[in-house]
Amino acid sequence: MxxxxxxxxxxxxxxxxxxxxxxxxxxxxxxxRPFEQGVLDAQGCVLAEDVTARGSLPGFTNSAMDGYAVHAADVATAAPEAPVVLPVVTDIAAGNAKPLSLAPGQSMRIMTGAPMPRGADAVVPVEATDGGVVRVAITARSVVGQHVREEGEDVEAGTVVLRRGTLLGPGQIALLAAAGVARVRVVxxxxxxxxxxxxxxxxxxxxxxxxxxxxxxxxxxxxxxxxxxxxxxxxxxxxxxxxxxxxxxxxxxxxxxxxxxxxxxxxxxxxxxxxxxxxxxxxxxxxxxxxxxxxxxxxxxxxxxxxxxxxxxxxxxxxxxxxxxxxxxxxxxAGRPEPSWPPGYLPAVAAETFRSIPGKMEFLRVVLDDDRARLAGGQGSHMLGALAAADALAVIPAEVTEVRPGDPIECLPLLGREGP
Incomplete structure (x- = not known):
């Protein structure tokens, strides 16, 4: 009603x-008043409360490169002139759900994002090998932890990942989804x-x-x-x-x-x-x-x-x-963190003379060339052509009646014309 x-x-x-x-x-x-929304629907909204991770990121220790999972000690002496040759006992694809173990003196071919086998402590990138599938010749030494993403090294389960007042953009939405958060309370x-x-x-x-x-x-x-x-x-x-x-x-x-x-x-x-x-x-x-x-x-x-x-x-x-x-x-x-006044001014300099009526704050439609502002055309309140050509509004304070070329001014970017 x-x-x-x-x-x-x-x-x-x-x-x-x-x-x-x-x-x-x-x-x-x-x-x-805030309410709960699905994370995708919450894009562009502001969090109304802190959000904690449901799980760790990464959720398991995995490879950061396509290459070979190894014991770093086995390839500590590898060099182009003296490669270390190891047997390749299996392949590990991304999405593999079967726990594997790697014995000393062996290697496993591994893909980016695939879980590391127990015992392995380094990944040799495929570029530092001959790409073998039965045996692999490794031409560069590795150290413990090389090209390995440890479980929880980015985010640990139970920790606060985003604070109240955060504006949710694509990056924040990705973090929430990856951390197991399906719904959030937002403004x-x-x-x-x-x-x-x-x-x-x-x-x-x-x-x-x-x-x-x-x-x-x-x-x-x-x-x-x-x-x-x-x-x-x-x-x-x-x-x-x-x-x-x-x-x-x-x-x-x-x-x-x-x-x-x-x-x-x-x-x-x-x-x-x-x-x-x-x-x-x-x-x-x-x-x-x-x-x-x-x-x-x-x-x-x-x-x-x-x-x-x-x-x-x-x-x-x-x-x-x-x-x-x-x-x-x-x-x-909307609970947005941006300042309300001045509303996002940009510093610029006048490229020509601007005149204003005394006692009134003037908003002139201008085109910005780097930081130089020139009038976008006729300044009548009905002139849509000049408005469409403008990048910003040059804000002339009420006490100023003339701005000369080279004088500093402040500009308010027009919505949709702020640049990439």
């Missing part, structure tokens, strides 16, 4: 700083609903008529959510109708850890998002001293206090707002 929206909201037209708006968001959102990826509003919107793939535009915002933000590691649900093209928007929001609360809306938060006569959300939840609307993206809203809705981010309708404004406000909040909700 849909959850009803409650409680009056406040509208605050005062201009606040970027840091103030972000601070309010980060003080409000909470880490999502799940945030489930985020994207709601795009406006009578003028048409679905992607349709040809817009006069006065209409393609709903690129919801597609863009869905892609941004995927890039930041969230699970996205797209609800595009909600008309500028208060009842329709309210019904949509109430219906989406049941599956949302957060909701993002775009459009309808300025001062226009048809700004439905602001009209509807001003009457429910704990929504607060502000003018933030930034360009682009001045009109912002944030609050909690429903019985579960779901965070709602209301972003401007211009696409560049919406994506800049996502990077500056939404992405840090989602990382915090």
């Amino acid at each position: 849909a959850r009803r929206l409650q409680r009056p909201a406040s509208i605050r037209p005062a201009v606040i700083s970027v840091e103030q708006h972000l601070d309010r968001i980060l003080r409000t959102v909470q880490v999502i 799940p990826r945030p489930r985020v609903v994207v709601v795009s509003t406006g009578d003028e919107l048409v679905e992607v793939g349709r040809t817009p008529g006069f006065g209409q535009i393609v709903d690129s915002n919801s597609v863009m933000l869905t892609a941004a959510l995927t890039a930041v590691g969230a699970t996205a649900f797209r609800v595009g093209g909600v008309p500028d109708d208060a009842r329709a928007l309210l019904d949509t929001l109430e219906g989406q609360l049941v599956r949302a850890d957060a909701i993002i809306t775009t459009g309808g938060v300025s001062m226009g006569a048809y700004d439905t998002v602001k009209e509807v959300l001003s009457r429910v939840g704990t929504m607060q609307f502000d003018k933030v001293a930034m360009r682009p993206g001045m009109p912002q809203g944030f609050g909690l809705l429903g019985e579960e206090s779901v965070p709602v981010f209301t972003l401007p309708g211009n696409p560049v404004s919406a994506l800049v707002s996502f990077h500056v406000f939404v992405a840090p909040a989602l990382r915090m909700m």
Whole structure:
């Protein structure tokens, strides 16, 4: 059953700083309640508790090379000019489950990963032999432990292999699986609903008529959510109708850890998002001293206090707002270890003159050539061509009105353009 929206909201037209708006968001959102998942489903999530190994790694002593298992003492004098010849009594393949023993003066041909026979204490790589299958001539001496992987040398059973707060990537998933851990308790990826509003919107793939535009915002933000590691649900093209928007929001609360809306938060006569959300939840609307993206809203809705981010309708404004406000909040909700502010800045230098409005933090779309930043094109909040060409946002502080070539600047990498 849909959850009803409650409680009056406040509208605050005062201009606040970027840091103030972000601070309010980060003080409000909470880490999502952890739960247990299979290790493969847990990729991209953060561990909610320490994990101990169920078994040792390696689980048995095995060969690190294709070659011959030997007693090191038997080949201590081997050299190219004086090879040691030993009989080959059997082969040991990877996956062999039969325990074997090696007597002094013998050898066994062994494959990488195959279990070492009892008594053997070294492996001679096949490159240091003539490759014999009945007898083998060994041309290099070996020492005890050479090319042998000892049981538990990587991880011992019962030891902590990953700590709480670890972000699970492919390497961590591999370690968990190898250590016998099938399920882990993690902070799940945030489930985020994207709601795009406006009578003028048409679905992607349709040809817009006069006065209409393609709903690129919801597609863009869905892609941004995927890039930041969230699970996205797209609800595009909600008309500028208060009842329709309210019904949509109430219906989406049941599956949302957060909701993002775009459009309808300025001062226009048809700004439905602001009209509807001003009457429910704990929504607060502000003018933030930034360009682009001045009109912002944030609050909690429903019985579960779901965070709602209301972003401007211009696409560049919406994506800049996502990077500056939404992405840090989602990382915090997911228990991610990255710093929230500054949100992953890269140092760079200006390759040309940048000018900014006094009193506003400016986010300029730039292309990075090594550490040199140049404008990606037109900086209007509707210019998607320049946005698509950009690698990063050059962040110009509110007190700076001009940046000259060679001046140091900080850049916020755009999601999906961070490089390999």
